[in-house]
Amino acid sequence: MSNIVAEIHQEVQEMFQELTDTENVSIATVEKQVSAAAGSWGQRLSEAILSETASSTDGSPVSVPCPSCQGHSHRHRCRGRNFTTACGVLRVLRWEYKCKCGSIHVPWEMRQGLKGQYTQHVSATMMRLAAQLNYRAAAVELKHHGIEVSHTTLHQKVREWSEGEAVSDYVDEQSLDAGARWYVSCDGCHINSSQGWKEVKVGCVSKDYPHTNATSVIKMRPSSPRYVASESQAMDFGQQVAALAAQTGIYQDENTIDTEEVVVIGDGAAWIWNLADEHFPSATEIVDYMHAKGHLYDVAKHAFGEDDRETVETWVRATETPLYNAETSQVVARIRDLGKQNPTLSDVVEREVGYFEKHAHRMRYRDLSEKGYQIGSGVIESACKHVVAERCKQAGMRWSKPGIDAILFWRCLLKNEAWDTYWDTQDTQTA
Numbered sequence: 001m002s003n004i005v006a007e008i009h010q011e012v013q014e015m016f017q018e019l020t021d022t023e024n025v026s027i028a029t030v031e032k033q034v035s036a037a038a039g040s041w042g043q044r045l046s047e048a049i050l051s052e053t054a055s056s057t058d059g060s061p062v063s064v065p066c067p068s069c070q071g072h073s074h075r076h077r078c079r080g081r082n083f084t085t086a087c088g089v090l091r092v093l094r095w096e097y098k099c100k101c102g103s104i105h106v107p108w109e110m111r112q113g114l115k116g117q118y119t120q121h122v123s124a125t126m127m128r129l130a131a132q133l134n135y136r137a138a139a140v141e142l143k144h145h146g147i148e149v150s151h152t153t154l155h156q157k158v159r160e161w162s163e164g165e166a167v168s169d170y171v172d173e174q175s176l177d178a179g180a181r182w183y184v185s186c187d188g189c190h191i192n193s194s195q196g197w198k199e200v201k202v203g204c205v206s207k208d209y210p211h212t213n214a215t216s217v218i219k220m221r222p223s224s225p226r227y228v229a230s231e232s233q234a235m236d237f238g239q240q241v242a243a244l245a246a247q248t249g250i251y252q253d254e255n256t257i258d259t260e261e262v263v264v265i266g267d268g269a270a271w272i273w274n275l276a277d278e279h280f281p282s283a284t285e286i287v288d289y290m291h292a293k294g295h296l297y298d299v300a301k302h303a304f305g306e307d308d309r310e311t312v313e314t315w316v317r318a319t320e321t322p323l324y325n326a327e328t329s330q331v332v333a334r335i336r337d338l339g340k341q342n343p344t345l346s347d348v349v350e351r352e353v354g355y356f357e358k359h360a361h362r363m364r365y366r367d368l369s370e371k372g373y374q375i376g377s378g379v380i381e382s383a384c385k386h387v388v389a390e391r392c393k394q395a396g397m398r399w400s401k402p403g404i405d406a407i408l409f410w411r412c413l414l415k416n417e418a419w420d421t422y423w424d425t426q427d428t429q430t431a
C-alpha cells in the first residue's frame, strides 16, 4: 500500500494537535485550515487509490481484444495521465495496450465514462455553469468549485460535447389527459453575431386544459413545457420541432390524435405556418392575439402619430372588437378608412390589410376562446427570454452558429428537466 496513507495520517494528527493547542481557536480558523488540508488529502488519496488500481497487473490482463481490429492487443506500458476531478487534477498511472494494427488504447479509461480528461461530475458541472453564465463568469465559478478550466476551454467543450446531439433525444414522454390539448408554439428572437443580428428560432411543446372563462385567455397553465432552440433554417427547425413533439408524446398514438387536440400558435411569421402545414397539418392554427393587436397599434400610430396616444387607443379599442369577433372585413375596412384620410399611408395599409386577410382563419378569437383555446403565445414569448436572451443577449456577446446552437442545446436540456437523463446516458459512453 502506498505510504500516502501514513503521510496523511501524520498530517491529520499534527493539525489536530496544532488547532487544539491554539487558545480560543475560532470556527473560521478551523474551517479554513481543515478545508484547505482536506483538499490536499483528497487529491493525494484519490491519486494513490486510482494509480494503485489502474496500474495493477491483476486487473489488467496481458492481452485484450483490440477495439480497432478485434485482434489481440497487448499490455504495453504504464503511463501517467492527468485527469480533472472534483478532488483536483489527479495524475493516474494506467496501462496502455498496443496492437499490431498500430492502435494504442487504455481499457481502464474506456470503462470510466470520462469525457477526455474530465470526470463526468466535472464535465456536468462545467456544462451546467456554462449554460447559465457567460464563459468568463463560469470559469471563475468553476475555480471556486476547485475546477480550473479556462473560459476558452469551456467554450470549446460546450461545442465539442454537444456535437451531433439533439435536444429531443432527451425529453421524457408525457401523456395527454382527457380533454387537454397539445400546444406547439414557435417564435423567433435575435442575437448578435459577427455578421450582425441573426434569428434564433424557439419552439415549445406544452399542454393545457380548455379555459372555461374568457378572462384567462392570456394566462397559460402549461405543464412541463419542453423547448428546442437553434439558429436554423426553417426546414431544419421544422424537423427539430417535429422530433420534440413526437418524443414528448404528440404522436405517441397517431390514431387517436384528433383535430381538437393539437394547436399551433405563433405570430405572423411565414416559417411558422409552413412548419405547421408540413408537420401538424390537422392542427388548429392560431395567430397570437396580442401580436394581432400589435398590428392594429402599428397602423394607428402611423395614422395618428405616436404621441397622440388617446386617438391611437380609441381607434385600436374600436377595431379590436371586430378583430375578436372574426369580422375581418370590418377590420380591413377600418384600416382602409385610415388610408383614405391619408394617402401617404398606402404602403402600411396594404401591408396590414394583407396581414389580416391572410391570417383571418387563424384569428377566430371569440370562437376559439369560447371553446377554451389559448389565444395568446405567452409561453413562447417567455421562452425567448428565459431560454435564449438571459444567457445569449448579454452586452458585447457575438455568437457563431455552432456556438449559439451548442449553448442552446445545454440550456434546453436544463429547461426541459432533461439534465440527469442526458448524463445518465453518458455513463456507458467513452470519450
Ligand SMILES: [Zn+2]
Binding pocket: 066, 067, 068, 069, 070, 071, 072, 073, 099, 100, 101, 102, 103
Ligand atoms: Zn488492432
